Amino acid sequence: MSTDAESLPDPSRRRRAPRIKARLHELYFGNSAKSVRFRLTVIAIDLVMVAFFIATPLLRETPAFLIIDYTMALILAADLAARAYASDRFGEWLKRPVTWIDIFVLVTLLFPFWLFNLAFLRVLRLWTLVHSEFFWRTVGRRYDETRWEDVTRAAATLVTFIFVMTGFVYTSFARTEGIDGYIDALYFTIATLTTTGFGDITLPGTWGRVISIVTMLTGITLFVRLAQALFRPYKVRFPCPTCGLQRHDVDAVHCKACGVLLNIPNDDEH
Structure with missing residues (x-):
């Protein structure tokens, strides 16, 4: 009986797969300088992608739109496959x-015209990026567990909300009274969010009033949160070994909750 050599599994291929997996794991989760540079490159590409998502309504009619869109889809698909x-x-x-x-x-990148009305939700990627361990393990190595982390998270949440609401207003009310384009939708969102209320652009009907109310209330909440992150007394994150209280004053010697002696590391070297 003859054996078909081509039908047998390639031993080198079986050995190569674990090496590739280990290499990818090191790049995405490792602490080496090369891994950090790789993740910084991924984050930079993510930020370019978010910028494209924000500008999509303005670029949709340009000849290069589909080329950029499918390029972003290819990059994101490769990133997802590598992470998985x-x-x-x-x-x-x-x-x-x-x-x-x-x-x-x-999916929205693969079907840009069929799912255009949902494309504004792509900006949520900015929120997920800034709130991810991947981001803070890389960019935030020097600023993790500090005021900068809270401020960055709060600012990213505010920016994400602004552009999600802008996209929703543009998609739902485009070419109605006052909303002639994406810039008009952005202008209305910021004016409403800041409660400036110029009144030159308003959304028609009961549904428009509901959107305005939600934008104002959420905007005030997010602004307050950002202000708190900027101006509240700075505290370090150091879990109390007894009661688990997470935040303490920088110079705290005892836990305010249970009184146990703390040993908070000094970060002067950073």
Whole structure:
């Protein structure tokens, strides 16, 4: 009986797969200088992608729109596949809301005209990026667990809300009274969010009033949160070994909750 050599599995291929997985895992989760540079490149591409999402309504009619759109889709698909392969627990990775947001963004990129009315939700990728461990393990190595983390998170949430609401207003009320384009929708959102209320652009009907109310209330809340992050007394994150209280004054010696002696590391070297 003859054996067909071509039908047998390639041993070198079987050995190569674990090496590729280990390499990807090191790049995405490792602490080496090369891994950090790789993740910084990924984050820079993510920010360029978010900028494209924000500018999509202005670029949609340009000849290069589809080229840029499908290029972004290819990059995002490659990133998702690499993250999935590098993950130790694929099931847990797949269950994460961040993963589903990225998959949704990918689908809107693959069908840019059919799903254009949902494209404004792509900006949620900015929120998921800035609130991810991936971001703070890379960009925030020097600023993690500090005031800068709180300020950056609050600012990213505010910016994300502004452009999600702008996209929703543009999609829902385009070419109605006052909303002639994306800039008009952005102008209305910021004017309403800041409660300036010039009144030169208003949304028609009961639904328009509801959107205005939600924008004002949410905007005030997000501004207050950003102000608190900027001006409240700075506290370090150091879990109390007894009661678990997370935040303490920089010069705290005892936990305010239970009184146990603390040993908060000094970060002067940063």
